Amino acid sequence: MSEEKSLNFIEEIIEKDLAEGKHTTITTRFPPEPNGYLHIGHAKSICLNFGLAIKYGGKTNLRFDDTNPVTEETEYVESIKEDIQWLGFNWANELYASDYFEQLYAFAEKLINKGLAYVDDSTSEEIAQQKGSPTVPGIRNKYAERSIAENIQLFTEMRQGKYADGEKVLRAKADMSSPNMHMRDPILYRIKHAHHHRTGDKWCIYPMYDFAHGQSDSIENITHSICTLEFIPHRELYNWLIEQLDIFPSHQYEFARLNMTYTVMSKRKLLQLVNEKHVSGWDDPRMSTISGMRRRGYGAAALRDFCDKIGIAKRENLIDIGLLEFCVREELNKTALRRMVVFAPLKMTITNFDKEVEWVSIEDNPEDPNTTHRQVPFSKEIYIEQDDFMEVPPKKYFRLFPGGKVRLKGAYIIECNEVIKDDEGNIVELKCTYLPESKSGNDTSGIHVKGTLHWVSIAHAIHAEVRLYDRLFHVENVADAEGDFKDHINPNSLEIVEKVYAEPALANNNLAERYQFLRKGYFCLDKDSTDNKLIFNRTVTLKDTWAKEVKKKN
């Protein structure tokens, strides 16, 4: 009954290439620049590149595009590797563009010798000006006339460190009147007397993206070099350089990057959020980074599922963050341990309950047919959620109210007999009676109640802090919103509840476990927790149709 899943346009290209014998196997690569942490948009690219290799029996290299030493750091290299592995992918080779610096230098010499590159002494302003505009052809300056010998000599001296930053560049001699601005004698090498995270001080000239990326692809025999749409104009130059150098013909294909509602997806902006302390760090659970989502409790399988669901195409898109949350819930529903935790307590005294404690057995996960059970203490004094009681219930409200009955999850049906208030009229306690014959799993009372509440025995409760996260921005399309993106930060994206009351089973916990606090949402232990203080992150809320109902009426 296997329903054939349709192919995306890149899979179609690959299947055609394979069928026609253009390639016998495919090689892809994931090429991050180590200048920031990976975000969910990178996850899309990772799933695509690694997924393709898995599907077609090829391999994927991890190649760091580390050609700009001033922005790149080892910390980023480490985080990137961790994120890819956590997502569940293994690279064939861990490579660096900087590994190819010597070869890239030789490629540059080859171009010079073919009369296709020259050293230019112009300032960047002059170069920009001479480039013209999309409607006005560029003009070549006198440096383009230098002899091959002079160019070789100058380029050698550039490498030797005879010149200061910005004093000279190596340019390709391509086409100054091309409608494609990237063909107007693009810069191949620039001088940067900067320390490189891997090559140290060995080099003071560094290749530009256009003279590193395609060449690295070629060196690695990458068959399908997949990047995002904004690189489309680079493809002509990508092909031109490969052709002039006469090296393995890698091909570039472009797909639309991921955009998501209520978030930002650019390393530059994410870096700003970190540097300006709008968040606690790259792995702040509100960030769109993979590490942030991991800390928040999102599962790797959920992220992969999400990337699969959004598809691959060439049109600009803005994905509803609700789809990501759907994927997260779908995974967690099957795996999370159920626990009862009261956030805003309201005391309930069960006046006719005389035992000191009764341990009731409740399933850890009702979705799991082989679920285990834990014992939960039930006693005379418990907490329920303040929200679960109303003195004057609205229509369709089926939680507790005076004279009303509800079931306490896993325990008994109780009836509310009396409401106790303080001097200011606040409800401080409920006096209830329970129906002994209504015990969960052994209910002979014949009474049906609509509401089931979570609860915690006061004497047995353990305490924890809970961090409730909301979207980081309060506008749907942050990139399109007026003004600076930081103007749209949601000031209420983090709400901390200092003390919540949990059933004792939650004392047994670990960082890897995922929990569903019944009727509250999915939670995971945060790394900030200590022996004395438990801290839980809210991964995502449960779908709440009652809240929606209430909202509709207002």
Place this chain on the structure above:
RNA sequence: UGGCCUAUAGUAUAAUGGUAGUACAACAGGUUUUGGUCCUGUCUGUCUUGGUUCGAAUCCAGGUAGGCCAACCA
């Protein structure tokens, strides 16, 4: 106003000249000891104008709209 890319429900994504489908969202109902899950149903779509064709979302031409390109960033 030079070139390139794109256009299918609210959002994404299929249909590769032959019944416009799927997911999320929304809405209605059923089940339920989580107002969760699960199940059922409903709603909404081929940017536009021509052309080719027995037949066009698909091919062609014009238009319109959106995006990208003039960093010693990637």
